[in-house]
Amino acid sequence: MTSINIKFEGSDKEMEFPRGTSLREIAEGLDKSMRKFALLGMVNGKITELNTPVEEDAAVRILTFEDEKGRAAYRHTCSHIMAQAIQRLYPGTKLAIGPAIADGFYYDVDPVKPISTEDFPEITKEMEKIIRENLPLERFEMSREEALKFFEEKGEIYKVELIHDLPADAVISCYKQGEFVDLCAGPHVPSTGYIKAFKLMSLAGAYWRGDERKKMLQRIYATAFFTKQDLADHLQRIEEAKKRDHRKLGQELELFTIMDEGPGFPFFYPKGMIIRNELQAYWREIHQKWGYDEVMTPLILNRELWERSGHWFHYKENMYTTVIDDEDYAIKPMNCPGSLLIYNSKMHSYRDFPMRMGEMGIVHRHELSGALHGLMRVRCFTQDDAHIYALPEQITEEIVGVIRLIDTIYKQFGFQYRMELSTMPEHHLGDEETWQKAEAALADALREVGAEYVVNPGDGAFYGPKIDFHLMDSLGRTWQCGTIQLDFQLPERFDLTYVGEDGQKHRPVMIHRTAFGSIERFIAILTEHFAGAFPTWLAPVQVKILPITERQHGYAKYLANDLKEEGIRVEVDDRSEKIGYKIREAQMQKAPYMIVLGDKEQEQGAIALRIRGKGDQGTVNYLSFKRELKKEIGERRNSI
RNA sequence: GCUGGCGUAGCUCAGUCGGUAGAGCAGCUGAUUCGUAAUCAGCAGGUCGUGUGUUCAAGUCACAUCGCCAGCUCCA
Secondary structure, three states, X not given: OOEEEEEEOOOOOEEEEEOXXXXXXXXXXXXXXXXXHOOEEEEOXXXXXXXXXXXXXXXEEEEOXXXXXHHHHHHHHHHHHHHHHHHHHOOOOEEOOOXXXXXXXXXXXXXXXXXXXXXXXXXXXXXXXXXXXXXXXXXXXEOHHHHHHHHHHOOOHHHXXXXXXOOOOOOEEEEEEOOEEEEOOOOOOOEHHHOOEEEEEEEEEEEHHHOOOOOEEEEEEEEEEOOHHHHHHHHHHHHHHHHOXXXXXXXXXXXXXXXXXXXXXXXXXXXXXXXXXHHHHXXXXXXXXXXXXXXXXXXXXXXXXXXXXXXXXXXXXXXXXXXXXXXXXXXXXXXXXXXXXXXXXXXXXXXXXXXXXXXXXXXXXXXXXXXXXXXXXXXXXXXXXXXXXXXXXXXXXXXXXXXXXXXXXXXXXXXXXXXXXXXXXXOOXXXXXXXXXXXXXXXXXXXXXXXXXXXXXXXXXXXXXXXXXXXXXXXXXXXXXXXXXXXXXXHHHOOOOEEXXXXXXXXXXXXXXXXXXXXXXHHHHHXXXXXXXXXXXXXXXXXXEEEOOHHHHHHHHHHHHHHHHOOOOEEEOOOOXXXXXXXXXXXXXXXXXXXXXXXXXXXXXXXXXXXXXXXXXXXXXXXXXXXXXXXHHHHHHHHO
8 A cells, every 4th residue: 555544633634645755745735834834743643853754644733833842843943053053153162952942942052262242143144044055954863882972073072971861772863954963852843944033132151951060151042933023023022021020110110129238138118118018918917817816026036046947057058147245146037936936935735726827027048149139039028927837637728728828819919820849859857758748748738729730859948848839020930929838847846746635745737838928029020910000909109189280289189188088098299290291100100090180170079080001081070989999999808 | 159241410321442421301490380191491410330450541441349130940
């Protein structure tokens, strides 16, 4: 039989082709336009390059740039083109790895002479040349010995190291395009001419294999899209996202600042404090309702305590210390030891459990200078911490409760979030069996709420495994906010006990948790999420009153006082500026409501209302506006 | 911390070949009293991040230092 039967997945189409027809021709058979869009395919569920001949009946799916795998192959091919251009221009440059990533790709290189962004135009030109040459990418396999010899001769020390680390049974494949050969598992698009639009983005350092003891290579970030328009749109989106950066908005909206005098130690302006205080008020209300008490523990405690908790040995490089009366003290990097001291200051009965002890705890941590990032990563922050002391049999229920509480809080702000389960790190307290028990308890709770999550091996705290909640910033980077950490270690170290039904002393378990994570980081995420246009209950200025002439100043003040009486945050702009100017400024300050007052409104005892994002609403009744506004502000309580 | 880039007025930025610092916005003063995203005029504002050096002369060049930005997880 010389023909094969191809069934196209995702459509009812079935077609006959001569045996050995390439996947590309099969794609064209499905639809002429596929000639333009096909990048890769799946044959019987297996990723297959377009050049590959199909030898038997198969179910086929054609992948385009719309498919994650098609996109990755396209960008990965572009990374080979970049590497080829660099080696053409700067012979002797050694190559490390060059994968596709979420928004593009990168290549780590070890150049003879450092590459700078000024070299980008030259590299770009060479890449365009390679694309015009339309070199086919040819795959071939080598034995381990051949591959080692080949790359050793070329001086590609990183490739040699990679080959050494491949498992014994691994197929070692290379791709050749023109004079350029790279060790690569593939898959790729058929030829360099497939690449339509790319751009070199930035330059960064990256340790070889992510290990800070190894050599730092130069990483060139770039991106590629299927059309020039898509690339332009992508760059446009990045520009838009930069406008939402909380560091920029924090400055423009006068929320906070960080000065050279205290790197990583933020200052909050009055408007930023309003948001902080509103968040804290919300936090207190919801936690009170969900059965938490609030405590406060000291910022500075003595060395003996931190030795007992393990921080002095396991967390020392992140702690600020001081000396008082010749004795060592530490500024708390975490709130738990203080909470433990409160627990231990009296006897507890099994009837007291679960005991939920919250604290808005200010902590200081010495983060590496290069890790600081606006309010996202600081050296002084306020954790919305809580410690739950519970009976072993209450663990799952308590964790489920915390997951639901965090979910409720995030929904209040309209956040999407991702959950991760982080397991035992290399540096840890306690034996493996206890760790496994703790990890299982967290997984049980996740299963019970039916949550989707990913496992993050080795990323737990030194005292226990954790469930992390990650939120996204304006550029799509994720930040850990909420966390739930199960701890069997500290109760042991601090000899926590309770008296059981049997009159004997028993050991409780401890859960550490935050919902916001830190107020600072949460404000940063909120700012980017809302692009500074905070919901009315959080907005630093809720109503801006704009009199058109001096004749309305009295009326403006009267309305302002009336709203203030109701606890509404209001400002009057009584400068002698034109109304357009005042509106522009109020709009840029993202005030949710503007009241414009002229002679007409004054005569009628009404207001002209302008709503952020909606524009001029015309004349409205003041009392009904006030009623609606109060209702809107009060709505956040409904979700508690 | 490491790699690369950047630090000029409160903010955003210009400053050529090394020749002695400039704009817009904001601020202040005055005029203007205006109907939905910038009224006009004037005034004031700087040890060019800091230090050392090279030079007749340094915002500009060199070195050091502090700070900021991007990245350092995505395994050929």
